[in-house]
Amino acid sequence: MSEPVVSVRGVDLSFSGVKALQGVDFDVFDNELFAVIGPNGAGKTSIFNVLSGVYRPQQGTVDFAGTDIRGMRPHKIANLGMARTFQNIELFENLDVVDNLMLGRHAHLGYGWPSAVAWLGKAKRAEVANRRRVEEIIDFLEIEGYRQLPVGMLPYGIQKRIELGRALAMEPKLLLLDEPVAGMNGEETEDMARFILDIRNELHIPMILVEHDMGLVMDLADRVMAMDFGKPVATGTPHEVQSHPDVIRAYLGPVDDATLAEVQGELA
Amino acid sequence: MTATATNSLPLRIRNRAEEMPDRIAMREKNYGLWEETTWADYWDRSTLVGHALLALGVEVGDRVAVHSENRREWLWSDVGITAVRAATVGLYPTNPAPEVLHVLRDSGACVLIAEDQEQVDKYLEIAGDLPDLRTVVYIDPRGIHGRYDDPRLMPWDEFLALGEQHRTDHPGAVTERLEAVQPDDLATLVYTSGTTGPPKGAMLSISNIEFVIDTLQSGGAFVDPPASDRDLVVSYLPLCHVAERVFTTWFNAAVGSQVNFAESIETVQQALREVQPTLLFGVPRIWEKIAAGVHIRMSGASWFKRKNFDFWMKRAAWIGRTLVENQGNHTAATKAVYAIGWVCLYRPLRERLGLGKVRYAASGAAPIAPEVLEFFMGIGIPMHEVYGMTENSAIATANMAGRVKVGTVGEPQVGAEIRIDDETGEILTRHAGTFAGYWNNPEATAKTIDSDGWLHTGDVGEWVDGTHIKITDRIKDIIITAGGKNISPSEIENSLKASPYIKEAIVIGDRRKYLTALVGIELDTVGNWAQERKLGFTTYRDLSEKPEVIALVQSIVDETNRKFASVETIKRFAMLPKELDHEEGELTATQKIKRSAINERFADAIEGLYSDTDRAAHEVKA
Numbered sequence: 001m002s003e004p005v006v007s008v009r010g011v012d013l014s015f016s017g018v019k020a021l022q023g024v025d026f027d028v029f030d031n032e033l034f035a036v037i038g039p040n041g042a043g044k045t046s047i048f049n050v051l052s053g054v055y056r057p058q059q060g061t062v063d064f065a066g067t068d069i070r071g072m073r074p075h076k077i078a079n080l081g082m083a084r085t086f087q088n089i090e091l092f093e094n095l096d097v098v099d100n101l102m103l104g105r106h107a108h109l110g111y112g113w114p115s116a117v118a119w120l121g122k123a124k125r126a127e128v129a130n131r132r133r134v135e136e137i138i139d140f141l142e143i144e145g146y147r148q149l150p151v152g153m154l155p156y157g158i159q160k161r162i163e164l165g166r167a168l169a170m171e172p173k174l175l176l177l178d179e180p181v182a183g184m185n186g187e188e189t190e191d192m193a194r195f196i197l198d199i200r201n202e203l204h205i206p207m208i209l210v211e212h213d214m215g216l217v218m219d220l221a222d223r224v225m226a227m228d229f230g231k232p233v234a235t236g237t238p239h240e241v242q243s244h245p246d247v248i249r250a251y252l253g254p255v256d257d258a259t260l261a262e263v264q265g266e267l268a
Numbered sequence: 269m270t271a272t273a274t275n276s277l278p279l280r281i282r283n284r285a286e287e288m289p290d291r292i293a294m295r296e297k298n299y300g301l302w303e304e305t306t307w308a309d310y311w312d313r314s315t316l317v318g319h320a321l322l323a324l325g326v327e328v329g330d331r332v333a334v335h336s337e338n339r340r341e342w343l344w345s346d347v348g349i350t351a352v353r354a355a356t357v358g359l360y361p362t363n364p365a366p367e368v369l370h371v372l373r374d375s376g377a378c379v380l381i382a383e384d385q386e387q388v389d390k391y392l393e394i395a396g397d398l399p400d401l402r403t404v405v406y407i408d409p410r411g412i413h414g415r416y417d418d419p420r421l422m423p424w425d426e427f428l429a430l431g432e433q434h435r436t437d438h439p440g441a442v443t444e445r446l447e448a449v450q451p452d453d454l455a456t457l458v459y460t461s462g463t464t465g466p467p468k469g470a471m472l473s474i475s476n477i478e479f480v481i482d483t484l485q486s487g488g489a490f491v492d493p494p495a496s497d498r499d500l501v502v503s504y505l506p507l508c509h510v511a512e513r514v515f516t517t518w519f520n521a522a523v524g525s526q527v528n529f530a531e532s533i534e535t536v537q538q539a540l541r542e543v544q545p546t547l548l549f550g551v552p553r554i555w556e557k558i559a560a561g562v563h564i565r566m567s568g569a570s571w572f573k574r575k576n577f578d579f580w581m582k583r584a585a586w587i588g589r590t591l592v593e594n595q596g597n598h599t600a601a602t603k604a605v606y607a608i609g610w611v612c613l614y615r616p617l618r619e620r621l622g623l624g625k626v627r628y629a630a631s632g633a634a635p636i637a638p639e640v641l642e643f644f645m646g647i648g649i650p651m652h653e654v655y656g657m658t659e660n661s662a663i664a665t666a667n668m669a670g671r672v673k674v675g676t677v678g679e680p681q682v683g684a685e686i687r688i689d690d691e692t693g694e695i696l697t698r699h700a701g702t703f704a705g706y707w708n709n710p711e712a713t714a715k716t717i718d719s720d721g722w723l724h725t726g727d728v729g730e731w732v733d734g735t736h737i738k739i740t741d742r743i744k745d746i747i748i749t750a751g752g753k754n755i756s757p758s759e760i761e762n763s764l765k766a767s768p769y770i771k772e773a774i775v776i777g778d779r780r781k782y783l784t785a786l787v788g789i790e791l792d793t794v795g796n797w798a799q800e801r802k803l804g805f806t807t808y809r810d811l812s813e814k815p816e817v818i819a820l821v822q823s824i825v826d827e828t829n830r831k832f833a834s835v836e837t838i839k840r841f842a843m844l845p846k847e848l849d850h851e852e853g854e855l856t857a858t859q860k861i862k863r864s865a866i867n868e869r870f871a872d873a874i875e876g877l878y879s880d881t882d883r884a885a886h887e888v889k890a
Contacts, residue, residue: 135299144531145538147300198411 004029004063005174005206006051011060013046013230020046021057021230028174028208033200035209035217037241038227039250044210045087046230048176051208052084053077065173079107081173085163087182093152097162100151101137104169105130137165140202141195157188164195168203175199175207181216189216196220218242226250243267274451276474278314278351280481280521282446285311291497293520294527296340297539302528305340310347313340313428317348318442320431324379324403328353328445329454331375335359335368335390336383338503339529341407341424343517345381346456346507350474352445355454357469358508360857361387361533362850367857369394370466371459375707376400385411392418451475457707458510458658469707470658472510479700480514480661481522483681491547491628492669497524500545500625504536505554509858510658511633515549540622548629552636552762553859555651558621559643560768564796580613581646588646592638596650596672606648614647623649628669630654632662634860635739635758637766638674645674653677655739659716660684660723661701665737676736677729686737687722688729694743695729696722728756745863747778753835755783760836763828768793770824772848774866775838776874783837784877786870787821788812788844794820812843818886841886842873 004027013021021043028034036044049055050062053074062070065080083104091100108130115123138144141161146154151162160180167175180196181189193216199205211217217224217238224241226234228250234241241247243264249255252263284293289308296303305313326332332349334356336342349356357375359368361383368390372380378400382388388406391398395418404420405427406412413423434441455477457469484495491499501519505512519525525547530539540548550558566577587602587609598606606614618624629644632654644651650669655677656662665686667678680686685698702723705713716724728746729739740746741756748754757775764773764787772788789812798805798817805811821841829837848854853865867874
């Protein structure tokens, strides 16, 4: 296998004695869809916050694009090429769709404020190129009909799509998706699943996905890491992880062997 | 130009490419920009398709299917296919796999041009049952390229490259086919959606289409002054339907009007606003939806805007009524009032709807309620109801400018003979556009075209003032009550559907004691209505069953009942628990109701309407 895009080794994170993450190890490779699952409070979102620089872990290393990013400021990490979406939508509600996506192009502006003020050739050309890229994303996510509308008045499922669009506008080397289908209806979930697959197959961007919807994870992910109480309990293909006894216990609580066998039988 | 036996659609496009190579034939919005295609490009792309088809071994008379939303490639394919004397078979983008299978098998298509992954997926579901199909070309590679390995799949680029190669090797091959065209050549198979039985392929020949083009060119027959290359059209209804083929492809070839394609079906409204077309054709459902949308949008507007809107819409209603009484002509009074209203409301409203420059609007393909026509006439849109069907190449009657009679489908088109059968009341048409018959179905053809060449339309109608035709209903839909009275359900249904709150209405009563109806609400408007009244709801069904909503429907039914004779009134009604759907077989691809499917699917609800105990049925107070 090729070099991993991101490599996490022995990460511990605690908040005044509460251990949020303990001994987390994983790699994500090129073109891979890697999912993190686990019950509430298992530490899934903490992993995202460590990766994107919101939290600084006490122990361990986080390698991304050949740099140790542990403790690096979030905007520096973003400039290295890591983009994320949020569980709760974090968009600029009063800006329209195009402007929200253009903000995602910030790292690719390629000109400073003096040339922006003067609106000289370079700034103008860069703006046109960036706008073109944004249009490609609009086309990719099929949100042509919403271009000029303020994001705040759009339906939830569409806002989720726009947030994904803003992350894509950064042309990331790694994309973190925090519960992309939470709160969506069946049709919206199906659409989102299709977009996630297309991102992998057409844009070839590796992704880490945190998701509660097990069906979605099992259908989409190449590899899955299951977490419980801040510790990884199993990592492997969806099928391997799904029938792993510790994973079943993490979701169902302590179960006897007979129940375990029955659940495994159901899942097989 | 070399002399040929007949003119044809591809020859006309070649002519335009020679005479006005740099003029814009069509535009398509991509990545937020309107991309232009000149006549020279149009012809170049079409010939490339033609060469590619020759390279794939397509013979004279072969069928090539196109399964796509409206886009430039549809036209390039259509013209390319006809140029090599093969026939185009259009599929509705909404056709589910079993219907796609029926059309592809029945037509024996040897090449399928599919738009994208969605349509290719349908093909893959049925790939094993299509022995005649050799190649499936896909236009948009997203999600397909490198993931599907069906041997028949070929990307659009490769298809055109094949054409390029063939053109280099055999430069005159397409021209040779093109110029050997015969008037009787099969140009296209149009599958009629068929509210009963599976769709049948109506054969339209080169000369059928030439007749339509002559009608479009001969001024006054449709548009007055005649359509020209200054006219703009937005193409948005399915191109496999004969009506959109008329307004998109044939108008464009006949007079050089410019065709505009929206980015997707969801952005049509926006495209209308940006293009501001001059000619616009819509089916009743579209016009109803636009009218309903105006009311929804206004309900959220500021107090002043609402008052202004209400005031001027009252005037518009009066203008509309007066125009209806005057065959579409203004009186001095309506003209004056309209002029002031134009500044205050009508102009901004029309521009907002994308109807600011429309000089000719038409409704057809299904009956429309007079109230809807009146609404549009009131705000200054010259609306015309027209009538035609696939089998007569969409040419029969039309309301002409200044001679509009609302409630009729207009006067016979120039060159069209129209007759009403003395015994059955059926409308018969005869002209050069009468189709060549149903594909592989001489029996059905014999039932439709009689020995004198009259086409039996299946519609019952009557003359109004000796000049206009009024359609009562489809022959097979006429209800004969248990009391022996003939009733036309569509008139009652349309009166109900004229309300912005009602999307579907199905009147029942054949061999029954009295009439009843199944009613489906319009989710957008009723949802909005409920929100204004702080009524919470979850699903379509939940909303439909709210007592307040039932009372709303009740009031609409009462109002309709007042317009009809006592035997024609609806005694009870029930709410449809779901939106009717093409994929579930309740509607045809053109959104027409399949009565047999409805009768079967909602049999319990219907029986309830005729039993004394059912509580889901709602009595209508006389």
